[in-house]
Amino acid sequence: MSPDSYVIGLIGSGIGASFSPMLHEREGDLHGLRYLYRLIDLDRIGADPSRVGELVRAAKDMGYRGLNITHPCKQLVIGSLDELAPQAEAIGAVNTVVFEGDGPGRRAVGHNTDVTGFSAVIDRELTDAPRERVVQLGAGGVGTAVAHALLTRDTGHLTVVDPLTDRAEALAATLNRRFGDGRASARAPDGLPAATAGADGLVHASPTGMLAHPGLPLPADLVRPGSWVVDVVYQPLETELLRVARARGCPALNGVGLLVFQAADAFRLFTGREPDRTRMLAHAAELAASG
Numbered sequence: 001m002s003p004d005s006y007v008i009g010l011i012g013s014g015i016g017a018s019f020s021p022m023l024h025e026r027e028g029d030l031h032g033l034r035y036l037y038r039l040i041d042l043d044r045i046g047a048d049p050s051r052v053g054e055l056v057r058a059a060k061d062m063g064y065r066g067l068n069i070t071h072p073c074k075q076l077v078i079g080s081l082d083e084l085a086p087q088a089e090a091i092g093a094v095n096t097v098v099f100e101g102d103g104p105g106r107r108a109v110g111h112n113t114d115v116t117g118f119s120a121v122i123d124r125e126l127t128d129a130p131r132e133r134v135v136q137l138g139a140g141g142v143g144t145a146v147a148h149a150l151l152t153r154d155t156g157h158l159t160v161v162d163p164l165t166d167r168a169e170a171l172a173a174t175l176n177r178r179f180g181d182g183r184a185s186a187r188a189p190d191g192l193p194a195a196t197a198g199a200d201g202l203v204h205a206s207p208t209g210m211l212a213h214p215g216l217p218l219p220a221d222l223v224r225p226g227s228w229v230v231d232v233v234y235q236p237l238e239t240e241l242l243r244v245a246r247a248r249g250c251p252a253l254n255g256v257g258l259l260v261f262q263a264a265d266a267f268r269l270f271t272g273r274e275p276d277r278t279r280m281l282a283h284a285a286e287l288a289a290s291g
Helices: 020-030 049-061 076-080 086-091 113-125 141-152 165-179 189-197 240-247 256-271 277-290
Strands: 005-012 034-041 066-069 096-100 107-111 133-137 157-161 184-187 201-204 228-231
Touching: 005 020, 005 049, 005 256, 020 034, 020 256, 020 277, 049 066, 049 076, 049 096, 066 256, 076 107, 086 107, 086 113, 086 141, 096 256, 113 141, 113 256, 133 141, 133 189, 141 157, 141 165, 157 165, 157 189, 165 184, 184 189, 228 240, 256 277
Parallel strands: 005 034, 005 066, 133 157, 133 201, 157 184, 201 228
Antiparallel strands: 066 096, 096 107
16 A cells, blocks of 8 residues: 555444545545545444454554544543553553554554644634533543543633443542642532532433434423533534523534544554644534534
């Protein structure tokens, strides 16, 4: 394969409607690259998420330059990699794998561009938003990255809520070790009323609301008027949570910004080329309007 040819894949469940192939391939074309982005949908091929390591090894053997990893494999994939970049190691989740070197000895190196992508969303959209107390729904792979981004960008206190209480508590403990005692706490879903009552903002980072998982991630009356809401879901663009938030007068953002900024950082890791983020945002808006 020539230096300007790239085969990239996305491993995850229910990813048939993903914008990622179009975003990556168009940006590659505009850089003069031969760039092919393939979907490896676990649901479509009938593979259990635990087989993600087999898929990573197969992609490496077939000459792929790299992979993106999405739900539900961002933490499962770690044991199949040769090395983790420092940020991915600190977060404990991987959404980008780069195959480094040549021949059979190529190494699979894990990165996390969700955290840099969400940091860019904060810098672009939430710079002036109050962030003294924020509630986050979801402590999985993307939730872990989003939580690190929020505290890196000076959120005062983050309350992590997840149906798997042990997972929320583990994430809060990790955050407190990294950012200082008292910066994060965990609650079970029955603690949401108290958590949201005094929150400046709400971030939703679970699959609820996706096309394959419709619904609200919390009772509608817990979306507090005056607080801001970010939903990392981008398909559909207008989730039920965002409809409720806007009806209650809350500033609300969908997941397109995270999609684009994490994709741009992954594109740079795969190719060594600096993508045009403004151009990619415009392209994502076109795709959303046409979809």
